[in-house]
Amino acid sequence: MLITVKGLVLKERAYGENDKLLDILTDSMGLITVSAKGVKKANAKNSSVAQMFCYANYCISESKGRYILNSAEPIRIFYDIRLDVERFALASYFCELLLYTSTYEQSGEVLRLILNTLHFLEDKNKEPKLLKSIFELRLMSEIGLVPNLIGCCECLTYSAPQMQFDLKGGKIYCENCCGARDLRTFEVIDETLLHAIRYIALTDMERLFSFKLSQDYLEMLNVITERYIKLQLDKHFSTLVFYKTITNGKNYE
Ligand SMILES: [Zn+2]
Known part of the structure; x- marks a missing residue:
């Protein structure tokens, strides 16, 4: 199931060699933890939206109560x-x-x-x-x-x-x-x-x-x-x- 939410990344944690876990404060689902796979690799497609202080439209897939980042459109990155x-x-x-x-x-x-x-x-x-x-x-x-x-x-x-x-x-x-x-x-x-x-x-x-x-x-x-x-x-x-x-x-x- 795909879900789209607007949200701000409050915290990013390294997970494994290439992944991150993101704590995202969303507009409609409260605080959720999202697994962002491969974002630590060079030129990864979601690397810019998988960082602290990024506000974006996140497209997330949900499976067995876990959220996995699919894609995202940045709205504002407080770089x-x-x-x-x-x-x-x-x-x-x-x-x-x-x-x-x-x-x-x-x-x-x-x-x-x-x-x-x-x-x-x-x-x-x-x-x-x-x-x-x-x-x-x-x-x-x-x-x-x-x-x-x-x-x-x-x-x-x-x-x-x-x-x-x-x-x-x-x-x-x-x-x-x-x-x-x-x-x-x-x-x-x-x-x-x-x-x-x-x-x-x-x-x-x-x-x-x-x-x-x-x-x-x-x-x-x-x-x-x-x-x-x-x-x-x-x-x-x-x-x-x-x-x-x-x-x-x-x-x-
Ligand atoms: Zn008084």
């Missing part, structure tokens, strides 16, 4: 991301997050989110840190781990100069209602940060990438979205460690 180590590391982290969260209930928007993020990452007009925060928080929203951002979870105060974001509970408190809680999994957020968090979690995908933050706020937002992922998923991501090793101490002018 330039591989040429810059910081962007490559960040994109690899996004892919690891997607592989890990593929067991969660995903909306169809997840593929769109990663394609848009990779587009802006390759384009180089947007700060990688901004893209990181957008991707982290929006992914959590799309898989059903969106924080409750309506207002203070107890008195519904919509906004205040200073509020507390409970990263583990996924809710916010005003200063009055927060009281004497264990604040180790909390982050203080002001109105600018609260607005940015609400925007990323809740706005339409069309407008998701069209906002800016100052460098100071970007740093704070990064701490918050990264901690939110860590506390919600309780998982160590080796690609994030690699990304941080590269960017550690780097100045963003």
